[in-house]
Amino acid sequence: MSGRYEAQNIEAKWQQRWAESDMDSALNDDSREPYYCLVMFPYPSGNLHMGHVRNYCLGDAVARYKRMKGYNVLHPIGWDAFGLPAENAAIKHNRPPAEWTYANIDQMRVQLKRLGLSYDWSREIATCHPDYYRWEQWMFTRLMQKGLAYQQDAEVNWCDPCHTVLANEQVVDGVCWRCDTPVIRKNLKQWFIRITDYAEELLADLDSLSGWPEKVVGMQRNWIGKSTGAEVSFGIEGSGDTLDIFTTRPDTLMGVTYMAVAAGHPLAKQAAESNPELALFLDECSKISTKEADVETMEKKGMATGFHAIHPISGESVPVWVANFVLMGYGTGAVMSVPAHDVRDYDFARKYGLSIRQVIAPVDGDWDIETAAFTEAGVLINSGQFDGMASADAKTAIIEWLAENGKGAERVQYRLRDWLVSRQRYWGAPIPVIHCADCGAVPVPDDQLPVVLPTDLQPTGGASPLTECESFKHADCPQCGKAAVRELDTFDTFMESSWYMNRYTSPRNGEAMVDAAAMQRWAPVDQYIGGVEHAVLHLLYARFYHKLMRDAGLFTSGQGGDEPFKNLLTQGMVLKDGTKMSKSKGNTVDPKAIIERFGADTARLFTLFAAPPEKELEWHDAGVEGGHRFLKRVWRLLERVDAAADGDEDAAAVKLMRRTIHTTIERVTHAFEHGFAFNVAIAAQMELANALQDFKPAGPGGKAAYREGVEVLAIMLAPFVPHFACEMGEMLGMKQVAVLADWPVADQAALEQDEITLVVQVQGKKRGEITIAKDAGQDEALAAAQADFAIHKWLDGMQIVKVILVPGRLLNIVVKPA
RNA sequence: GCGAGGAUGGCGGAAUUGGUAGACGCGCUGGUUUUAGGUACCAGUACCAUCGGUGUGGGGGUUCGAGUCCCCCUCCUCGUACCA
Numbered sequence: 001m002s003g004r005y006e007a008q009n010i011e012a013k014w015q016q017r018w019a020e021s022d023m024d025s026a027l028n029d030d031s032r033e034p035y036y037c038l039v040m041f042p043y044p045s046g047n048l049h050m051g052h053v054r055n056y057c058l059g060d061a062v063a064r065y066k067r068m069k070g071y072n073v074l075h076p077i078g079w080d081a082f083g084l085p086a087e088n089a090a091i092k093h094n095r096p097p098a099e100w101t102y103a104n105i106d107q108m109r110v111q112l113k114r115l116g117l118s119y120d121w122s123r124e125i126a127t128c129h130p131d132y133y134r135w136e137q138w139m140f141t142r143l144m145q146k147g148l149a150y151q152q153d154a155e156v157n158w159c160d161p162c163h164t165v166l167a168n169e170q171v172v173d174g175v176c177w178r179c180d181t182p183v184i185r186k187n188l189k190q191w192f193i194r195i196t197d198y199a200e201e202l203l204a205d206l207d208s209l210s211g212w213p214e215k216v217v218g219m220q221r222n223w224i225g226k227s228t229g230a231e232v233s234f235g236i237e238g239s240g241d242t243l244d245i246f247t248t249r250p251d252t253l254m255g256v257t258y259m260a261v262a263a264g265h266p267l268a269k270q271a272a273e274s275n276p277e278l279a280l281f282l283d284e285c286s287k288i289s290t291k292e293a294d295v296e297t298m299e300k301k302g303m304a305t306g307f308h309a310i311h312p313i314s315g316e317s318v319p320v321w322v323a324n325f326v327l328m329g330y331g332t333g334a335v336m337s338v339p340a341h342d343v344r345d346y347d348f349a350r351k352y353g354l355s356i357r358q359v360i361a362p363v364d365g366d367w368d369i370e371t372a373a374f375t376e377a378g379v380l381i382n383s384g385q386f387d388g389m390a391s392a393d394a395k396t397a398i399i400e401w402l403a404e405n406g407k408g409a410e411r412v413q414y415r416l417r418d419w420l421v422s423r424q425r426y427w428g429a430p431i432p433v434i435h436c437a438d439c440g441a442v443p444v445p446d447d448q449l450p451v452v453l454p455t456d457l458q459p460t461g462g463a464s465p466l467t468e469c470e471s472f473k474h475a476d477c478p479q480c481g482k483a484a485v486r487e488l489d490t491f492d493t494f495m496e497s498s499w500y501m502n503r504y505t506s507p508r509n510g511e512a513m514v515d516a517a518a519m520q521r522w523a524p525v526d527q528y529i530g531g532v533e534h535a536v537l538h539l540l541y542a543r544f545y546h547k548l549m550r551d552a553g554l555f556t557s558g559q560g561g562d563e564p565f566k567n568l569l570t571q572g573m574v575l576k577d578g579t580k581m582s583k584s585k586g587n588t589v590d591p592k593a594i595i596e597r598f599g600a601d602t603a604r605l606f607t608l609f610a611a612p613p614e615k616e617l618e619w620h621d622a623g624v625e626g627g628h629r630f631l632k633r634v635w636r637l638l639e640r641v642d643a644a645a646d647g648d649e650d651a652a653a654v655k656l657m658r659r660t661i662h663t664t665i666e667r668v669t670h671a672f673e674h675g676f677a678f679n680v681a682i683a684a685q686m687e688l689a690n691a692l693q694d695f696k697p698a699g700p701g702g703k704a705a706y707r708e709g710v711e712v713l714a715i716m717l718a719p720f721v722p723h724f725a726c727e728m729g730e731m732l733g734m735k736q737v738a739v740l741a742d743w744p745v746a747d748q749a750a751l752e753q754d755e756i757t758l759v760v761q762v763q764g765k766k767r768g769e770i771t772i773a774k775d776a777g778q779d780e781a782l783a784a785a786q787a788d789f790a791i792h793k794w795l796d797g798m799q800i801v802k803v804i805l806v807p808g809r810l811l812n813i814v815v816k817p818a
Numbered sequence: 819g820c821g822a823g824g825a826u827g828g829c830g831g832a833a834u835u836g837g838u839a840g841a842c843g844c845g846c847u848g849g850u851u852u853u854a855g856g857u858a859c860c861a862g863u864a865c866c867a868u869c870g871g872u873g874u875g876g877g878g879g880u881u882c883g884a885g886u887c888c889c890c891c892u893c894c895u896c897g898u899a900c901c902a
Contacts, residue, residue, distance in 0.1 A: 766838055
């Protein structure tokens with residue numbers, strides 16, 4: 001009945017049929033429960049790599065399973081099409097990035113289709129298309145009106161090779177996330193979005209993300225970095241100015257013996273004007289801060305400014321120092337130093353001979369402040385009116401005192417900075433702003449959107465070609481009508497990827513960014529799948545953007561939710577020889593080669609079988625062959641379906657076979673419902689295949705059981721190897737196409753067994769097995785064990801102290817010498 | 819330093835969450851088929867030994883019973899880093 005397994009022919013045939021029947025489109029059909037399965041859309045580099053394959057095979061398995069379970073599934077795909085690589089390629093090939101990008105999209109679409117992924121292609125989007133980015137521009141002008149988007153002169157991260165600024169999140173260990181070049185601090189006027197206004201909500205809502213890996217939640221919590229404490233205002237001697245600091249330990253306020261400011265702090269700069277030595281030191285600090293990779297080994301250095309601060313409570317005068325460990329980018333760029341209770345301040349004080357005053361004592365026991373700083377909470381000493389208070393109470397009391405005297409207040413500090421969204425690059429969405437000499441930065445009105453990026457420009461490296469594009473540059477001021485110039489920076493590409501999941505719900509909507517009714521049906525994403533490398537970047541921005549869209553009135557939280565992704569699966573990397581596959585290492589495996597040699601189904605099967613989804617996957621050519629071998633083995637099972645029976649029906653064997661079939665259904669279903677352990681689900685199906693192979697389908701019952709097993713296998717393999725499953729289903733003459741078949745439900749009757757095998761332990765050690773009626777009691781089981789020859793010898797001459805029966809599992813007999 | 823996760827055969831990994839450790843696959847060994855290689859198939863494969871014993875990084879503990887729970891230690895991976 002079967003012939004040879006010819007993957008190429010089978011896959012071509014089914015891909016064509018699926019395309020013709022349009023079976024993968026999400027329907028506007030509310031009779032079925034909607035399910036939104038999303039994979040992180042790719043950057044169209046032109047070539048699919050194994051990481052994509054893994055990501056998309058996982059997503060496809062989920063989407064196909066949910067369809068078979070009767071859900072109305074939305075499983076879209078598109079292209080994160082703006083970005084730097086397109087510009088670099090354009091420079092190299094001397095062709096505009098648009099051309100390169102669209103050609104790559106065409107190429108990658110073919111590759112995705114070749115894998116047999118069940119996307120709703122009618123919803124395909126490309127972020128570089130004006131129909132897409134116009135809404136991002138529209139949103140930005142709303143944010144400007146609300147004051148949530150603003151332009152500011154600030155010290156920002158600049159990457160020279162990329163010729164653009166970077167967001168904080170794009171600087172990893174002091175180097176550019178893309179090209180690994182150390183970033184430079186530069187003062188530039190840039191566009192920001194006030195993500196810090198949403199810090200509290202972004203933090204609080206993390207608690208609702210029970211379907212996210214704790215690791216990712218933790219990373220985001222860490223990144224937002226909330227800390228509570230006080231803002232304290234110190235006076236500056238001989239000046240009306242104040243030196244403001246943030247501290248989490250207001251209880252140690254009476255222990256302040258000096259102040260420390262960052263090299264970039266105005267006070268430091270002011271002091272340097274009349275102090276060349278200090279100026280030199282500040283210069284040194286500014287160089288080190290970005291280049292020094294291992295901060296751990298960096299020596300604490302400082303220099304006195306000559307300024308003195310006035311303690312807000314005691315009125316005492318304390319010196320102000322510049323210290324290289326104080327960061328300008330956090331808090332106010334200045335700290336109060338309490339060497340007795342902070343290790344950094346302690347080290348610094350020791351090095352420069354500054355005084356140390358203990359103001360907190362341990363609740364019980366002593367502490368030798370000469371030896372080390374005491375950083376725990378305790379009881380206040382040497383603190384005047386606050387003496388005797390516990391740290392927690394003292395915090396409140398001191399904050400109250402400061403507030404009453406206008407010297408400070410309670411304050412919450414976040415590590416999160418506002419999102420820098422402007423980029424000095426060409427291949428991105430234009431920032432919809434017109435700069436007018438009289439009116440300032442004016443948002444482009446809705447009726448002039450989109451601001452279309454000219455697609456025929458040729459970047460040459462260096463500055464963006466937009467800066468020389470006269471036709472783009474000039475525009476009339478929307479407010480006063482005078483000649484003005486357009487903003488020439490473009491958006492960070494994370495802007496596009498921050499809302500694409502919502503756009504998929506109404507991708508061709510020409511009236512609005514999203515359609516509230518469509519959001520109601522589909523959002524939030526039920527299952528999002530992608531790499532963990534986006535834990536703080538994309539996933540934080542997307543959460544933020546979702547809330548911005550909600551607050552812009554595009555949907556209510558009842559319609560689209562407060563969070564964009566209900567469940568998140570972060571897949572592991574694909575490795576070869578223990579390291580990440582990359583072109584520079586020359587250890588890549590081309591998916592195309594695997595597909596050509598073994599077929600898409602084998603590639604899919606291997607990537608899902610070789611490791612649990614969230615773990616790294618070590619590529620192994622022999623393993624791929626093993627996957628292919630399995631498919632061939634299943635294929636051969638077809639030969640014996642409905643074959644002439646030889647011999648009589650073996651009722652016990654048939655019962656066992658059916659039991660195996662139905663426990664497999666339970667096991668595979670469990671994998672889909674709990675954690676997507678597809679490696680285990682596939683292993684279970686391999687076991688079923690092995691059992692079928694060993695089974696002798698004699699008699700009508702035997703034949704029926706064998707056919708049932710092969711059909712169940714065809715159906716349950718469909719989410720993993722859909723072409724193979726469809727072909728099998730067709731050869732079996734199944735009524736439904738395998739990928740559209742109803743997901744099987746285990747027959748409880750088939751799971752029942754009259755007799756069970758019980759493991760018998762003596763003293764907790766396995767000594768044998770007995771076969772016994774399924775409802776046998778403890779006495780019966782014990783009697784059977786005692787009658788068993790192999791077990792009996794362990795009981796001989798022993799007195800039974802205790803017997804434990806775990807129904808259906810084991811019998812443990814505890815004995816002692818008689 | 820801090821935070822999280824992990825350590826199971828030669829390898830990737832299972833183990834219904836306290837109940838037969840090593841499912842499934844790879845690799846390996848032997849055999850069958852084959853002119854040969856590959857493919858395919860059959861048998862074996864944690865370790866040591868003859869009964870039997872030992873085994874889930876190391877050490878202790880709880881329990882009739884521990885890979886799983888508790889305490890201590892070692893190592894590895896990931897994240898993060900002078901955050902005041």
